[in-house]
Amino acid sequence: AQSVTQLDSHVSVSEGTPVLLRCNYSSSYSPSLFWYVQHPNKGLQLLLKYTSAATLVKGINGFEAEFKKSETSFHLTKPSAHMSDAAEYFCVVSGSGNTPLVFGKGTRLSVIA
Amino acid sequence: ETGVTQTPRHLVMGMTNKKSLKCEQHLGHNAMYWYKQSAKKPLELMFVYNFKEQTENNSVPSRFSPECPNSSHLFLHLHTLQPEDSALYLCASSQEAVAGGRNTQYFGPGTRLTVL
Numbered sequence: 536a537q538s539v540t541q542l543d544s545h546v547s548v549s550e551g552t553p554v555l556l557r558c559n560y561s562s563s564y565s566p567s568l569f570w571y572v573q574h575p576n577k578g579l580q581l582l583l584k585y586t587s588a589a590t591l592v593k594g595i596n597g598f599e600a601e602f603k604k605s606e607t608s609f610h611l612t613k614p615s616a617h618m619s620d621a622a623e624y625f626c627v628v629s630g631s632g633n634t635p636l637v638f639g640k641g642t643r644l645s646v647i648a
Numbered sequence: 649e650t651g652v653t654q655t656p657r658h659l660v661m662g663m664t665n666k667k668s669l670k671c672e673q674h675l676g677h678n679a680m681y682w683y684k685q686s687a688k689k690p691l692e693l694m695f696v697y698n699f700k701e702q703t704e705n706n707s708v709p710s711r712f713s714p715e716c717p718n719s720s721h722l723f724l725h726l727h728t729l730q731p732e733d734s735a736l737y738l739c740a741s742s743q744e745a746v747a748g749g750r751n752t753q754y755f756g757p758g759t760r761l762t763v764l
Contacts, residue, residue, distance in 0.1 A: 578756050636693070
């Protein structure tokens with residue numbers, strides 16, 4: 536069965552410093568992996584998606600994630616945090632067969648001025 | 649309008665009320681989804697419609713009743729809810745519902761539901 540673990544429930548960074556949001560997954564199939572962002576009182580917005588092409592995936596707003604099969608990880612990074620990046624981030628893995636997407640519990644990113 | 653829209657954005661209802669949530673997608677997609685987002689819990693898939701046919705009911709109580717009259721519209725009819733049903737209800741759409749949910753889903757802003 537598929538599963539996803541977001542290793543930090545809350546990450547706090549200073550504006551202008553790098554962001555690292557960690558995600559580990561478990562899948563018995565070659566998965567599709569997603570990162571979504573949710574700003575307060577908003578729906579989920581797709582940041583990026585991995586589908587077994589390039590292992591380094593570039594997304595919107597300067598975010599990128601690297602698929603590492605040997606480590607079963609799909610960490611999200613950004614070189615320099617902006618205040619507008621403060622939000623909840625969700626790592627998501629595709630299911631298999633009739634199993635739908637599996638969502639992580641989310642990581643809340645705070646950006647300090 | 650573009651993307652996925654949801655109305656109302658906020659809803660307060662008593663346990664004996666009947667209300668409906670509406671979702672509309674303007675992306676030309678064929679699959680639509682209802683999710684429940686509660687505090688401190690992962691998103692829970694409730695229902696999936698693919699080409700207007702319900703393909704997934706994730707053990708949702710019968711007090712939640714979905715309706716999909718066409719590929720662009722999705723409703724969630726609510727009756728005799730409980731306070732623990734208070735949550736953010738998110739609608740999403742995708743090209744179609746494929747195995748494992750591999751097609752990218754696009755989400756609406758959600759309806760914040762409070763049951764008194």
